[in-house]
Amino acid sequence: MPDSSSIPGDWRWLDADGLQILIDLLRGRGFRVVGPRIADGAIVIGDIDSAAQLPTGWLDDQDGGSYRLRQDKAAGTFDHVVGPHSLKNFLFPARETLQHWTRDDRGWHDTTPAEPPRPLAVIGVRGCDLAALAIQDRVFLGGDHVDPAYKARRERLFLLAVNCRRAAATCFCHSMGCGPAAGPGFDLALTETDGRFAVETGSEAGAALLAELAARGSPVTPAEILDEAAIEQVRDIPRRLGREMHARRAEPGRPVPRSLDTDGIRDLLFSNLEHPRWQQVADRCLSCANCTLVCPTCFCSSVSDVADLSGDHASRERQWASCFTLEHSQMHGGNARPTVASRYRQWLTHKLAGWIDQFGSSGCTGCGRCITWCPVGIDLTAEVAAIREAPTP
Amino acid sequence: MTLPAPLSYPPPESLDPGSPWHARPARIDRVRDESADVRTMVLVFEQARDRRDYRFLPGQFNMLLLPGIGEAAISIASDPEHCSAVAHTVRAVGSVTHALARLEVGDQLFVRGPFGRPWPLEELRERDLIIAAGGVGLASVQAAICHCMTHRGDYGRIAVLHGAKTPADLLCRSDYGRWRDHGIDLHLIVDHAAPGWQGPVGFVPQLLDRLEIVPSETSLICCGPEPMMEAVARRSIAAGIDPDQIFVSIERLMACASGLCGLCQLGPFFICKDGPVLSYDRIGPWLAVPHL
Ligand SMILES: Cc1cc2nc3c(=O)[nH]c(=O)nc-3n(C[C@H](O)[C@H](O)[C@H](O)COP(=O)(O)OP(=O)(O)OC[C@H]3O[C@@H](n4cnc5c(N)ncnc54)[C@H](O)[C@@H]3O)c2cc1C
Ligand code: SF4
Ligand code: SF4
Ligand code: FES
Numbered sequence A: 001m002p003d004s005s006s007i008p009g010d011w012r013w014l015d016a017d018g019l020q021i022l023i024d025l026l027r028g029r030g031f032r033v034v035g036p037r038i039a040d041g042a043i044v045i046g047d048i049d050s051a052a053q054l055p056t057g058w059l060d061d062q063d064g065g066s067y068r069l070r071q072d073k074a075a076g077t078f079d080h081v082v083g084p085h086s087l088k089n090f091l092f093p094a095r096e097t098l099q100h101w102t103r104d105d106r107g108w109h110d111t112t113p114a115e116p117p118r119p120l121a122v123i124g125v126r127g128c129d130l131a132a133l134a135i136q137d138r139v140f141l142g143g144d145h146v147d148p149a150y151k152a153r154r155e156r157l158f159l160l161a162v163n164c165r166r167a168a169a170t171c172f173c174h175s176m177g178c179g180p181a182a183g184p185g186f187d188l189a190l191t192e193t194d195g196r197f198a199v200e201t202g203s204e205a206g207a208a209l210l211a212e213l214a215a216r217g218s219p220v221t222p223a224e225i226l227d228e229a230a231i232e233q234v235r236d237i238p239r240r241l242g243r244e245m246h247a248r249r250a251e252p253g254r255p256v257p258r259s260l261d262t263d264g265i266r267d268l269l270f271s272n273l274e275h276p277r278w279q280q281v282a283d284r285c286l287s288c289a290n291c292t293l294v295c296p297t298c299f300c301s302s303v304s305d306v307a308d309l310s311g312d313h314a315s316r317e318r319q320w321a322s323c324f325t326l327e328h329s330q331m332h333g334g335n336a337r338p339t340v341a342s343r344y345r346q347w348l349t350h351k352l353a354g355w356i357d358q359f360g361s362s363g364c365t366g367c368g369r370c371i372t373w374c375p376v377g378i379d380l381t382a383e384v385a386a387i388r389e390a391p392t393p
Numbered sequence B: 001m002t003l004p005a006p007l008s009y010p011p012p013e014s015l016d017p018g019s020p021w022h023a024r025p026a027r028i029d030r031v032r033d034e035s036a037d038v039r040t041m042v043l044v045f046e047q048a049r050d051r052r053d054y055r056f057l058p059g060q061f062n063m064l065l066l067p068g069i070g071e072a073a074i075s076i077a078s079d080p081e082h083c084s085a086v087a088h089t090v091r092a093v094g095s096v097t098h099a100l101a102r103l104e105v106g107d108q109l110f111v112r113g114p115f116g117r118p119w120p121l122e123e124l125r126e127r128d129l130i131i132a133a134g135g136v137g138l139a140s141v142q143a144a145i146c147h148c149m150t151h152r153g154d155y156g157r158i159a160v161l162h163g164a165k166t167p168a169d170l171l172c173r174s175d176y177g178r179w180r181d182h183g184i185d186l187h188l189i190v191d192h193a194a195p196g197w198q199g200p201v202g203f204v205p206q207l208l209d210r211l212e213i214v215p216s217e218t219s220l221i222c223c224g225p226e227p228m229m230e231a232v233a234r235r236s237i238a239a240g241i242d243p244d245q246i247f248v249s250i251e252r253l254m255a256c257a258s259g260l261c262g263l264c265q266l267g268p269f270f271i272c273k274d275g276p277v278l279s280y281d282r283i284g285p286w287l288a289v290p291h292l
Helices: A016-028 A127-140 A148-154 A204-216 A228-246 A265-270 A277-284 A290-294 A340-359 A380-389 B048-053 B095-101 B135-150 B173-181 B204-210 B226-238 B280-287
Strands: A011-014 A032-039 A042-047 A058-063 A066-071 A095-104 A107-110 A120-125 A157-162 A188-193 A196-201 A301-307 A313-320 B024-035 B038-045 B061-066 B070-075 B085-091 B108-115 B128-134 B158-164 B184-190 B218-223 B246-249 B277-279
Touching: A011 A016, A011 A204, A011 A228, A016 A032, A016 A196, A016 A204, A042 A058, A042 A066, A107 B108, A120 A127, A127 A148, A127 A157, A127 A340, A157 A204, A188 A204, A188 A228, A196 A204, A196 A228, A265 A340, A265 A380, A277 A340, A277 A380, A301 B070, A340 A380, B024 B085, B038 B048, B038 B095, B038 B108, B061 B085, B061 B095, B070 B085, B070 B095, B070 B135, B085 B095, B085 B135, B128 B135, B128 B204, B128 B226, B135 B158, B135 B173, B135 B184, B135 B218, B135 B246, B158 B204, B173 B184, B184 B204, B204 B226, B218 B226, B226 B246, B226 B280, B246 B280, B277 B280
Parallel strands: A032 A120, A120 A157, A157 A188, B128 B158, B128 B218, B158 B184, B218 B246
Antiparallel strands: A011 A196, A032 A042, A058 A066, A095 A107, A095 A313, A188 A196, A301 A313, B024 B038, B024 B108, B038 B085, B061 B070, B061 B108, B246 B277
16 A cells, blocks of 8 residues: 655655656646657657657757757666756746737726636756756846746746756756756656656655655556665765766766856956957857857846737737847947947856846856857857956956 | 645736836826927826825836837936826937827826835935936936925035036926025036027036035936946046945836846846946946946
């Protein structure tokens, strides 16, 4: 008889069928369930109704400016790492309507419909992306002004995280203290081992779901409890990867991940605002904004006011903005950052230096997306290293 | 989180007065044309609750919204002790400001705010004040001038320095008499003279040389184009005023005014919430870096 009183901190075993039951339970509770799926040659985050849609047996080779998927019989369900999507795409969508306005003979009225967002469950969230979520929470929820749309979605979020056991060449979460182990902040976290999953419970909601799963009981999924020794063994899987990343080693056939020396990085960057390296990187940078679009923490946005042809209906549309575009710093009387060098400098110094003043943490999690998706392979870890090597006197 | 219970339907989030996107309806009550492209408009909130509860401090700004057209950050240019009617002085430079400057009595607009850090007038009590404004920058110091007139005895000597392109571009000309009656030493300057202009020709920083400044007792508040503010600050520092007694109001592109959109950044500052008013010892080093 399985024990059905799961609590945060509990660990249980789950087989592949158990994962399907979890998905079904979440969907049954009204959640939209999304997770990693292959689309257009990349692993994106898309709708999942069957565990068979997860990219079992696929690996991603990532490096500066390159991303390739390949099949590998030995690969598990979650041995790929992060792709171009992140939680940001769902909690802070690329485009959304903030308000609807309607005009009658008395004037304009705010007629924004009061529909709460559908609850969202995300499968396969990595340590770096839980850290990115915490960073965006500080931006949208942690200040004097709270963004109501973000808050409504955030309150209806269920996170099924994954502990990484493989890193890409672009990963440097270990340098930023954000991975490869997942947490905190998840509802449930999976560690893949020997064809099954060890599930750690991280919240009351996660415990409730696991209890329901356990109540369904065998024979499909015993959801049996791990003993102390087994928990230690499972915990050591991401830890071992982390030790390798710190030691700048990798298992044979696997790439050595990047790293970033963050020691005194705020002062390093802010005292090198006129370093020649900014111009050198600008000579390669296309100012395409890809890095800001894929970055899970970038939060800039602009608002457009649009009206329909009758002129009696208007809306306020928020869309992602990027400090790489001229519009981002356009002002009456000129542009604050007219050069590519000034815009790249804004991005990098905001992310790694200004963010610390503004929010008390780095704005970078070490997920490596900006390196992979840069068409010319500009690598922020290399840019910082170059400035560190030869700072302005 | 806890798993959501059956879904309930709250009111639209944008109607929640606590939301930074909440906009208060208002109507234009009076307008005054200041120059060819600058208009001052006094607006009154439509709802009694807003007329009663709305408060601001000198140096703060509102986001003025015209649905379907757009929104612009505009300083609050009226007496902070009379918040039920709020004045804005708008210079038509682009699409939104043109539409704002065309509004007539009775027209509707929407107000988000107030936002930003004010001039630190409470901390400047007992001190001599220099208030320097270039062009429409006068809008941002008008509320401070109102405050100083109401509390004239709390401050030492007060000088207002105002510069504009031509004599016809000088703003608030009908207020000058009242300012002088309150013991304010007003100095005007224009880039280009016109027939009948008796005053000096040049730029605002030059007006500092006309004042007898006791540096240790003087604070300066300044709003205008960035090069003008930097020149005023440099000249004041040369005259012995402490950089931490120089306050400037910075302009950047803004979409949210509440620290959420990221557009207004300058170095580590969000101008909308850490500013727009910042002391020169804090912001000066960042202003000095080109294209930051
Ligand atoms: C804190 C703060 C307080 C402010 N207070 C005031 C104030 O009290 N009064 C005031 O008047 N302003 C004030 N401003 C400035 C005001 O916010 C801007 O002038 C306003 O946002 C411009 O918006 P817009 O839509 O009119 O211009 P936009 O249309 O956004 O245009 C911006 C600039 O781009 C240029 N431009 C736009 N369209 C074209 C085109 N088709 N061709 C060529 N050039 C073009 C124009 O030169 C224009 O100056 C303040 C700003 C801040 C940040
Ligand atoms: S800056 Fe690059 S590595 Fe850092 S969080 Fe953003 S995308 Fe990831
Ligand atoms: S950066 Fe770290 S946590 Fe993120 S995918 Fe790579 S190894 Fe996993
Ligand atoms: S205006 Fe949006 S962050 Fe300042």
